[in-house]
Amino acid sequence: MTGSASSRAALILGLRDAVPIMLAYFPLSVTYGVLATARGIPVWATDLTSIVIFAGAAQFMLVSLYVAGTSPVSMTVTLLLVNLRHVLYGTTIGPAFTSWREKHKWIAAFGLTDEVFALTGSQALREPPAPAYEFALAFGSYLSWVAGTVVGATVGGAVPPAAASALTFALPALFLSLLLNQxxxxxxxxxxxxxxxxxxxxxxxxxxxxxxxxxxxxxxxxxxxxxxxxxxxxxxxxxxxxxxx
Amino acid sequence: MDPRIWHQFVPVTVAVGVGTYLIRALSLVWGSRLAWPAWLKQWLSFVTPAVLGALLGPALLLPDGRWILPWQNAALLAAVPTAAVAWYSRNLLLTVLAGVVFCAVAGYLI
Structure with missing residues (x-):
């Protein structure tokens, strides 16, 4: 993978593969933004969670734990345990990235979410992806996640509760799709x-x-x-x- | 504003964010350096479906953390046609959209 032409092709391929995740993340993160602000989290703090954590299930869980009055230490430990499953993601995909530069691995790791892993995971071991492909996938998804959160947190109260409740099914539907795809x-x-x-x-x-x-x-x-x-x-x-x- | 936002919510957000990144990065760097035996690779190939199952099971059977009768559980009822769409279409976006519609319909019927 040398030359800008091939890495540009990889970037375009990555963006193309990122579209379904981006389209699925957007309503999901809108839902998260609506839910978090409805439960009393300020808009800026809701946005901050998506910018800093970028892990859907953990963020939904953070809000419910906080509202329940859980201690900070207990919240942190619980959420990190939930995210411990990412050890399995890194070690599964890792062998495909042996030829990558160290710096690139540290960048790609930020976007290694459930969905990005499920999309990369099975095919990566057969055909190792180029860094540009993986970056497009990771940061396209990140952009959509943060943008959706900002929108959801901002429009917050205008969403009717019934619609917000049906939207929460976007997460299980996404998991079902990722599961039955492979x-x-x-x-x-x-x-x-x-x-x-x-x-x-x-x-x-x-x-x-x-x-x-x-x-x-x-x-x-x-x-x-x-x-x-x-x-x-x-x-x-x-x-x-x-x-x- | 609740002072717990500054004293608890924000520090926990930062700690979980940094911790999650380190979990992702260290396992990826570590995973790419070691030579993995074939059986371990095969085991790891089953981790994805197992994790997705582990995320789905409680979300469908114990929504909000408690048991709901299956015919009163909108998420579980919606999951059946959603799974069919997922299986036959293999389309992420279509499945998510169909799932939200199924869930709204199930919630309306219950």
Whole structure:
């Protein structure tokens, strides 16, 4: 990947792939802005969360924890636990970025959200992306997220409660789409269902932040176990084939 | 303005922002340096569906953190046709738009 022509092509490709995420983020962050200001967070502080954190689920959770009167230390620990799932994202995509310059990795990491990961994740290991592609994806999404928050926080009170309530479904709908875009085989579906089961059990037991990490580990292990057992022409350990799509 | 905004909300926002960035950056830098065995890569390929499942499960079954009867749960009812749209269209934006409409309809019917 040398020369400006190829990196320009990568940039355009990245922006094209960023469009669905940007279009999905915008109403979602508008919703976040509306919800946060409706619960008494000042407009500037609502905008600040999107600029600084850039992690949807954690931001929605921050507002509800703050409103519930949770202590600052407990809020910070809980939200960082929720975002601990990003360790799995970095380590999953990381091998594809071995040839990247160190500086580029530090820049791209800022935009490694659930959606950016889900879009990059599966194909990155087969075909490592160019830095320009990944930057376009990450910062296009970031721009949309911040812009939507500003709009939502500013128009805040003008949105009818019924509409705001339906808009909150944008987040689960986005997760469903990301999941079913790539989980088309039985072991992957089983991994998702196992992850969901563990997370629901953890939340029911009063440990919601632990549930996402535990669900990820348990679900992935279940999926891998199933794939290994049912794989045709299984070979002894050490000769395992590379992960397929 | 509530003084807790300055004393709690803003410091927590900054701490979570910096912490989240470090989690993302360090794992990416670290992940790109080590040689990963094939089984680990395959395990990691199952992390995405598992995480998405773990995010979805509580959001659909325990909205607002508590159990709601399935036929009174707009999010769960909306999830069924939304999943069908996701599966057949493979289109992120279409699925999100359809999902919001389904959720509004479900909320109206309940």
């Amino acid at each position: 989980a088309r085989r039985v072991p992957q579906i089983v991994a998702a269902v196992a992850g969901a089961g563990v997370a629901v059990a953890a939340q029911a037991a009063g440990l919601p932040s632990f549930g996402i990490v535990a669900g990820a580990v348990a679900g992935a292990s279940t999926g891998l176990a199933l794939a290994t057992i049912t794989a045709p022409g299984r070979r002894p350990a050490g000769h395992v084939r590379m992960a397929r799509d």
